[in-house]
Amino acid sequence: MADAQLTVLGSAIRPGDTILRYPTATVAAVEPYRADLKVTRTFRMANGAWYAVDRTAEYKIVRPAPSRVLVIGPASTADELRDLSAYCWDAADQSGRTAVVATDTDHDVTAYAAVYAAPGWMDDWTALVLGTEAWGAGVPLVEQPTWDDVSRCTGCRLPLTVGTVDGAPNLCGPCAGTHCSWCGTDEDRALPYSSDEGATWDMFCRPCARQDRRETKRLRAVKVAKAA
Ligand SMILES: [Zn+2]
Ligand SMILES: [Zn+2]
Numbered sequence: 510m511a512d513a514q515l516t517v518l519g520s521a522i523r524p525g526d527t528i529l530r531y532p533t534a535t536v537a538a539v540e541p542y543r544a545d546l547k548v549t550r551t552f553r554m555a556n557g558a559w560y561a562v563d564r565t566a567e568y569k570i571v572r573p574a575p576s577r578v579l580v581i582g583p584a585s586t587a588d589e590l591r592d593l594s595a596y597c598w599d600a601a602d603q604s605g606r607t608a609v610v611a612t613d614t615d616h617d618v619t620a621y622a623a624v625y626a627a628p629g630w631m632d633d634w635t636a637l638v639l640g641t642e643a644w645g646a647g648v649p650l651v652e653q654p655t656w657d658d659v660s661r662c663t664g665c666r667l668p669l670t671v672g673t674v675d676g677a678p679n680l681c682g683p684c685a686g687t688h689c690s691w692c693g694t695d696e697d698r699a700l701p702y703s704s705d706e707g708a709t710w711d712m713f714c715r716p717c718a719r720q721d722r723r724e725t726k727r728l729r730a731v732k733v734a735k736a737a
Pocket of ligand 2: 690691692718
């Protein structure tokens with residue numbers, strides 16, 4: 510999917526969008542509705558600027574094609590959550606994209622390239638809501654195939670156990686050309702890496718994963734030293 514030029518209401522603008530009347534930077538964060546500003550939302554841009562945007566007016570924007578995928582499934586117990594995070598690891602590895610575990614319905618499914626549904630997803634309320642939204646919005650909903658139906662990567666023959674997006678080439682992430690989501694390199698084999706205890710799996714090259722682990726350790730040490 511390519512970047513799209515759209516006309517949307519101010520209330521539908523989200524991080525990552527470029528507002529064509531303020532083209533110098535993309536929207537970095539959307540601040541909560543402020544009652545004192547009545548009909549506006551405020552936006553912080555990537556270059557530090559602020560804009561007030563009318564929620565009811567139309568804006569021309571450029572919205573980048575979604576690159577992340579969402580993973581839905583049972584997540585109400587610690588065991589289920591661990592399994593879902595493992596499924597999310599597979600989804601990241603096999604799609605070559607950042608994969609996010611959905612533990613609540615607070616996700617705009619249209620911000621994702623696909624929604625991967627783990628087994629048993631229809632028995633989970635949150636997953637059912639998000640799966641239905643994906644289906645309604647035309648976002649590919651990818652269910653786990655039965656073992657007999659598992660397709661293999663046409664490059665390396667790796668079984669694509671989490672399923673494949675209809676119409677897309679059957680290539681695993683590495684064969685499709687995985688880039689490190691941090692430094693952008695495609696020289697090293699990027700692997701799913703989580704810096705938030707398995708809630709999100711990013712594709713990181715080894716040097717970036719090592720660097721992040723060192724940084725996390727350092728921050729933890731600083732926190733402990735401060736607390737003492
Ligand atoms: Zn492959
Ligand atoms: Zn990297």
